[in-house]
Amino acid sequence: MEKTFYFPDVGEGIAEGEVVQWLVKVGDLVKEDQAVVEVETDKAVVSLPSPFSGKITDIQAASGEIIPVGAALFTVETEVASAETGKISPSTESLSLQKRSSKKDGGSVVGVLKESDEEFVLPPGLNAPIKQDTPKTRAIPSVRVLAKKLGVDLSLLQGSGPAGRIMRDDVEQAATAQADKTREKQESATKEDHTSLGPIERIPFRGVRRSAARRVMQSSKTVAPVTFVDDADITKLERVRLAKKDMTEEKGFKLTYLPFIIKSVVAGLKTYPFLNASLDEAKKEVILKKYYNIGIAVDTPEGLMVFVLKNADQKSILDLAEEISQLTEKAYTRTITLSELKGGTFTLTNYGVIGGIYGTPIINYPEVGILGLGKIEDKAVVRNGEIVIRKMLPLSLTFDHRVIYGAESARFMNTVIEHLEDPDLLLVTGK
Numbered sequence: 284m285e286k287t288f289y290f291p292d293v294g295e296g297i298a299e300g301e302v303v304q305w306l307v308k309v310g311d312l313v314k315e316d317q318a319v320v321e322v323e324t325d326k327a328v329v330s331l332p333s334p335f336s337g338k339i340t341d342i343q344a345a346s347g348e349i350i351p352v353g354a355a356l357f358t359v360e361t362e363v364a365s366a367e368t369g370k371i372s373p374s375t376e377s378l379s380l381q382k383r384s385s386k387k388d389g390g391s392v393v394g395v396l397k398e399s400d401e402e403f404v405l406p407p408g409l410n411a412p413i414k415q416d417t418p419k420t421r422a423i424p425s426v427r428v429l430a431k432k433l434g435v436d437l438s439l440l441q442g443s444g445p446a447g448r449i450m451r452d453d454v455e456q457a458a459t460a461q462a463d464k465t466r467e468k469q470e471s472a473t474k475e476d477h478t479s480l481g482p483i484e485r486i487p488f489r490g491v492r493r494s495a496a497r498r499v500m501q502s503s504k505t506v507a508p509v510t511f512v513d514d515a516d517i518t519k520l521e522r523v524r525l526a527k528k529d530m531t532e533e534k535g536f537k538l539t540y541l542p543f544i545i546k547s548v549v550a551g552l553k554t555y556p557f558l559n560a561s562l563d564e565a566k567k568e569v570i571l572k573k574y575y576n577i578g579i580a581v582d583t584p585e586g587l588m589v590f591v592l593k594n595a596d597q598k599s600i601l602d603l604a605e606e607i608s609q610l611t612e613k614a615y616t617r618t619i620t621l622s623e624l625k626g627g628t629f630t631l632t633n634y635g636v637i638g639g640i641y642g643t644p645i646i647n648y649p650e651v652g653i654l655g656l657g658k659i660e661d662k663a664v665v666r667n668g669e670i671v672i673r674k675m676l677p678l679s680l681t682f683d684h685r686v687i688y689g690a691e692s693a694r695f696m697n698t699v700i701e702h703l704e705d706p707d708l709l710l711v712t713g714k
Contacts (some may be wrong), residue, residue: 285340287358290350299351300324301489302344311339319357323490327624328617337361422449433458443565450565491586502648507684510643511692515676515703523706531601536608542600544631546709547702548654549575549596552629555695559628561649562686569686578627578647579607581614588614589647591627635659640677651686655679
C-alpha cells in the first residue's frame with residue numbers, strides 16, 4: 284500500500300518552503316518518526332519526519348526546489364518485507380507526528396497523507412490543503428460575478444469574511460496578485476541583458492530575505508504609516524544598568540538597554556491599548572490585545588528575523604535579558620522554532636547598534652506600531668538653563684494612522700520616555 288506525504292501547513296501564514304536536504308533516497312527503508320527531509324520556510328528550518336514505516340518509492344521534490352503547502356513530497360510503500368521473517372506486513376503504527384528534539388527542529392510539524400479514498404489528517408486544525416471535492420464555495424452572487432470577470436478561481440481562495448465567506452476584497456487582492464505575477468513574467472522576458480555591461484552574479488531570492496520582502500510589501504500596501512520621532516534622556520538608566528551588569532554577566536548573559544526599553548514600551552501599551560492591537564477589516568473591528576508579546580527584530584547572516592518575547596509584562600528585567608540572549612543565539616544559528624517567531628503584538632527594531640539616528644521603520648503587519656531605536660550618544664542639551672552632557676536615545680515610532688491618531692501616538696511616546704528617564708517607575712509599574 285502506497286501513501287504520499289504532502290508538505291504540511293506549519294502555521295503563521297507560511298505558504299511555501301524550500302527543500303534544503305533529503306536525508307533518504309528512493310529505496311531506503313524508513314521508520315515512523317524518522318527524519319526524511321529538511322525544509323526551509325521563511326521562518327526557520329524544519330525537519331519533516333515520516334509518519335509511518337516503509338520503503339521510499341518516490342521523491343517528488345528536488346533539493347533547492349520551492350514547494351507550496353500541499354505539494355507532494357515523498358511516497359512510501361508501507362507493505363515491505365520484514366528483514367527478520369521475510370513476510371509482508373502492512374504498517375499499523377500511529378499516524379500522529381510528534382515534535383522532534385533535534386536542534387534543527389523548527390517546531391512541531393504535521394502533514395496530510397492521502398491514499399485512494401482515505402485521507403489521514405495529522406493532527407486536527409493544522410493539516411495541509413489537499414485538492415479534493417469540496418462544498419460549494421461561500422460567496423454571494425455579486426462576488427462570483429466579479430471573480431469571473433477578473434479570472435479568479437474562487438475554489439483557491441480562503442475567505443476573510445464570517446464563516447470563511449469570500450469577500451470582494453479577497454477577490455480583488457487575488458486578481459492583483461495574478462496581475463503582478465503576469466507582469467513579472469513579462470518584465471523577465473524583456474529585461475536588459477546585464478552581461479553586456481560587465482560581470483554579474485545571480486543569487487537566489489529565497490528564504491528569510493524573500494519572506495521579509497513579501498511582508499514589507501504587504502505592510503506598505505495595507506497600512507497608512509506615519510512616523511513620529513523624539514529623544515529620551517537615559518543618563519539615569521545607564522547608571523542603573525551598569526550597577527547590575529556584573530550580576531548578569533556572572534550568569535552568562537549581558538544586561539543591555541533593551542529589557543528596560545521593553546518594560547517602558549509595555550507601560551505605554553497598557554496606557555494606550557490601541558497601539559497593542561490589530562485591525563479586522565472584514566468585520567470592521569479593532570482587536571485590542573490584552574497580552575503583551577514584544578517582537579525584537581534581529582539582523583542575522585540569513586536576513587532579518589523577528590523573535591517574540593511572550594508575555595513581556597509578566598517578566599522581570601533580568602528574565603527578559605536572559606531570554607533575549609537565548610533567542611538571539613537561536614536566530615543566528617537557525618535553531619529557533621516557529622512558535623518563537625510568531626504571535627507578536629508590537630515590535631522593536633534596534634538599528635542603532637549598527638548606526639543611524641532616526642528611521643521610518645515598517646510596521647510588522649498585522650500589528651499597528653513599531654518603535655525604532657537609534658544610536659545612543661552623549662549630547663549637549665539644555666537643563667535648567669545650563670548646557671550639560673547627557674546620554675540620549677533617539678526613538679522613531681511608526682504607527683498605522685487607520686487605527687491610531689497622532690495625538691495618541693505622541694502620548695504613548697511620552698509615557699515610554701517618562702519610564703526610560705525615570706527607572707524607578709519601572710520598579711513600580713513593571714514586574
